[in-house]
Amino acid sequence: MDQRTELSEFLRTRRARLQPEDVGLTHHGGRRRVPGLRREELAQLAGVSVAYYVRLEQGHGQNVSTAVLDAIANALRLTAAERAHLTHLVKPKAKRSRGAGRPQRVRPALQQLLDSMEGIPAYVAGRRLDVIGWNRMACALLGDYAALAPEERNIARQVFLDPASRELYVDWESKAADIVAFLRMDAGCHPDDPLLASLIGELSVKSEEFRQLWAAHDVQDKGFGVKRLHHPVVGPLTLSYETLRLPADPDQQLIVYHAEPGSASAESLRLLGSWAADPVAVDPATEDAVRHREAGG
Numbered sequence: 001m002d003q004r005t006e007l008s009e010f011l012r013t014r015r016a017r018l019q020p021e022d023v024g025l026t027h028h029g030g031r032r033r034v035p036g037l038r039r040e041e042l043a044q045l046a047g048v049s050v051a052y053y054v055r056l057e058q059g060h061g062q063n064v065s066t067a068v069l070d071a072i073a074n075a076l077r078l079t080a081a082e083r084a085h086l087t088h089l090v091k092p093k094a095k096r097s098r099g100a101g102r103p104q105r106v107r108p109a110l111q112q113l114l115d116s117m118e119g120i121p122a123y124v125a126g127r128r129l130d131v132i133g134w135n136r137m138a139c140a141l142l143g144d145y146a147a148l149a150p151e152e153r154n155i156a157r158q159v160f161l162d163p164a165s166r167e168l169y170v171d172w173e174s175k176a177a178d179i180v181a182f183l184r185m186d187a188g189c190h191p192d193d194p195l196l197a198s199l200i201g202e203l204s205v206k207s208e209e210f211r212q213l214w215a216a217h218d219v220q221d222k223g224f225g226v227k228r229l230h231h232p233v234v235g236p237l238t239l240s241y242e243t244l245r246l247p248a249d250p251d252q253q254l255i256v257y258h259a260e261p262g263s264a265s266a267e268s269l270r271l272l273g274s275w276a277a278d279p280v281a282v283d284p285a286t287e288d289a290v291r292h293r294e295a296g297g
Contacts, residue, residue, distance in 0.1 A: 003191055004059025006217075007089040011057045013217040014076045015042055023075070045075035061090035081185060085219040088188035103150070106133035106252070114138075119273045121239075121257040124246075125222075128196045129155040129182060132252070137269075140276035141231065141257065142168070156183055156199065160207040170228040170236075180213040181220035188219065222253055233275050234268040 016036035020026065023037070023045055037045075043053040048068060056064060056072070069090060073083045104126040106114075114122050114135040121141040124133035131153040134145050143164070145153050156179050159165045159172075169175040187196060203210040222243040229237040237259070244254040259266035 003089060003092055006188070006191070007061055007086075008057055008059040010086065010089060010217045011072075011076075014078065014082065015039070015057075018077065023077070042072075042075055046071040048072070064090050079220075081181075081219050081221045084221075085185055085188045088191075092191060104130060104132045104252070107249070110246070110254075117256070119270065121269075123255055125155060125253050125255060127190065127193070127251050128186060128199055129179065131155060136276050137273060138257075140233075140272050141229070141237075154199065155179060156203060156210075160203050160210050164232075168229055168231065170230055175227070176209060177213055177218070178220060180210065180216075181218045182222055184214070184217065185219045185221055222255070227257070231268075231272065234272045236265075237268050238263070238265045239269070 016034070018037045020037065020041060023041075025037075025041055025045075039054055039057065040050045043050045046053065046068070048071065052068075053072070069087065073086060076082075078086065106124050110124065111133055114124070114133055117135055117137070119137060120135075121137040122135050123131055123138040123142070123145070126132040131145050139145055143158060143162070159169075159176055159179050165175075166172045183196075183200065187193075187200070190196060200214065204214060224240070224242045226238060226240050229239065231237055239257045239259055241255060241257050244256070246252045246254060259269045
């Protein structure tokens with residue numbers, strides 16, 4: 001990706017989402033020719049000249065000081081993830097993506113940890129949201145990664161190109177927006193990654209929804225939250241998730257799902273574990289009972 005274009009579009013879209021009243025400026029009425037703040041308004045808020053800001057929004061950010069960058073980030077009301085992304089675009093590190101084409105691997109001890117987490121879905125996501133490690137429960141909950149070719153083990157590809165994901169994620173639109181924001185963050189950190197560029201190109205060609213979300217230039221880092229799922233075997237599930245970045249492997253993240261103790265989702269997760277261990281041994285009547293409880297019956 002062209003860094004100047006990315007910087008220009010990111011600043012433009014962040015400016016477009018703000019209105020004068022959002023930042024304490026007086027709106028004197030009348031129709032505004034562009035959405036959001038004008039360049040001169042943002043320059044005023046940041047305490048820089050209009051010419052300086054215009055040059056930055058045109059993609060010329062090589063000599064911007066940290067103080068000025070912070071002032072612009074404050075004026076744009078950027079989140080922590082957006083601030084980091086802006087810094088990556090303005091001050092890219094040389095040869096960040098050296099070795100990007102090499103296979104990503106999970107340390108054997110980490111894989112042993114995954115395997116020992118009985119009843120808890122967990123997987124490791126690497127660069128480009130590639131799934132590079134998982135346990136049996138993760139396959140039971142999210143899909144059989146072991147059955148896929150290595151190049152197909154990718155969360156973004158799964159969400160946008162696998163029809164089953166739209167049935168699995170109750171709020172698919174929110175999940176899709178999060179995935180694109182994660183990819184955009186990765187792209188800012190690793191602008192010269194050919195595999196990432198190939199993935200973005202493939203998704204842009206095959207998914208109109210991906211193209212629209214990518215054009216928004218939203219960025220987000222993985223964290224924690226709650227996901228509502230509808231599993232084909234055990235039905236509705238409400239699961240919390242946590243994302244743990246691995247200090248020894250900063251491009252790898254451990255994602256763990258869990259249910260509230262004593263909840264219907266915890267019972268459904270237990271049933272899913274039994275099904276994963278031996279699909280034939282699961283009593284269909286038990287499945288029906290779990291679904292009935294989850295539905296509030």
